[in-house]
Amino acid sequence: xxxxxxxxxxxxxxxxxxxxxxxxxxxxxxxxxxxxxxxxxxxxxxxxxxxxxxxxxxxxxxxxxxxxxxxxxxxxxxxxxxxxxxxxxxxxxxxxxxxxxxxxxxx
Amino acid sequence: xxxxxxxxxxxxxxxxxxxxxxxxxxxxxxxxxxxxxxxxxxxxxxxxxxxxxxxxxxxxxxxxxxxxxxxxxxxxxxxxxxxxxxxxxxxxxxxxxxxxxxxxxxxxxxxxxxxxxxxxxxxxxxxxxxxxxxxxxxxxxxxxxxxxxxxxxxxxxxxxxxxxxxxxxxxxxxxxxxxxxxxxxxxx
Numbered sequence: 627x628x629x630x631x632x633x634x635x636x637x638x639x640x641x642x643x644x645x646x647x648x649x650x651x652x653x654x655x656x657x658x659x660x661x662x663x664x665x666x667x668x669x670x671x672x673x674x675x676x677x678x679x680x681x682x683x684x685x686x687x688x689x690x691x692x693x694x695x696x697x698x699x700x701x702x703x704x705x706x707x708x709x710x711x712x713x714x715x716x717x718x719x720x721x722x723x724x725x726x727x728x729x730x731x732x733x
Numbered sequence: 734x735x736x737x738x739x740x741x742x743x744x745x746x747x748x749x750x751x752x753x754x755x756x757x758x759x760x761x762x763x764x765x766x767x768x769x770x771x772x773x774x775x776x777x778x779x780x781x782x783x784x785x786x787x788x789x790x791x792x793x794x795x796x797x798x799x800x801x802x803x804x805x806x807x808x809x810x811x812x813x814x815x816x817x818x819x820x821x822x823x824x825x826x827x828x829x830x831x832x833x834x835x836x837x838x839x840x841x842x843x844x845x846x847x848x849x850x851x852x853x854x855x856x857x858x859x860x861x862x863x864x865x866x867x868x869x870x871x872x873x874x875x876x877x878x879x880x881x882x883x884x885x886x887x888x889x890x891x892x893x894x895x896x897x898x899x900x901x902x903x904x905x906x907x908x909x910x911x912x913x914x915x916x917x918x919x920x921x
Contacts, residue, residue: 652768659782667783670761671792678800693767698761733875 641708650695736766736776746790750797795821806898850883
């Protein structure tokens with residue numbers, strides 16, 4: 627899958643995962659890489675960039691099993707941005723679907 | 734390579750970023766390693782997954798400088814952001830460095846003209862006193878008029894420069910997000 631395209635969609639994926647649950651960095655990377663092949667190193671820069679845009683806040687929480695973990699929490703701004711992106715994505719993927727069907731039909 | 738070496742390489746790559754921010758970034762990656770190892774991964778596996786520390790550092794630097802130039806658009810920050818962007822990929826060399834240099838050249842040219850105009854009375858004063866006196870008040874009024882026009886143009890040029898500076902920042906952000914894939918939303 628094309629790298630540029632993947633990175634754009636990645637933002638949306640990260641925000642979507644934070645919609646109902648606060649998560650820490652490792653968790654986010656793991657879930658995403660379970661579903662698609664990404665360079666794990668690209669996620670933290672992405673998180674920092676999204677944080678400077680104020681799409682989420684972060685807080686440290688003590689953990690029983692190890693080091694304190696930094697949890698990310700979606701902000702109202704991030705929630706609005708997510709909604710926008712999901713709407714665009716839905717529209718886009720629907721259009722692609724139709725075009726593919728069209729392509730198949732002409733065969 | 735082990736965890737310490739990776740973090741060391743990352744730290745070195747992040748030179749130019751303020752200590753507070755750099756330490757925060759290292760803390761994040763340190764956490765990533767510790768949690769990973771807690772879950773049973775080896776340092777080598779984690780490093781293999783993360784990729785190149787140098788590349789990560791470049792990306793983080795570019796993000797930081799771009800944000801800095803948005804907050805405080807002075808020439809120093811502008812240049813740092815441009816260099817950080819360029820180091821990200823050769824692609825940007827053509828699309829960022831070229832226009833930036835062209836724009837700066839243009840601005841320097843315009844400012845030179847304006848400054849020369851404002852200095853007009855000085856040129857008149859430096860001319861041969863007798864020759865100037867023979868032409869009456871004309872040279873003096875003329876040069877004062879040019880000086881005034883220069884000041885007016887200078888004010889316009891000042892605002893133009895500011896506006897263009899903002900344009901360049903926007904342009905570089907656009908470039909950055911093109912390279913990273915996915916357009917940023919201007920929600921500010």
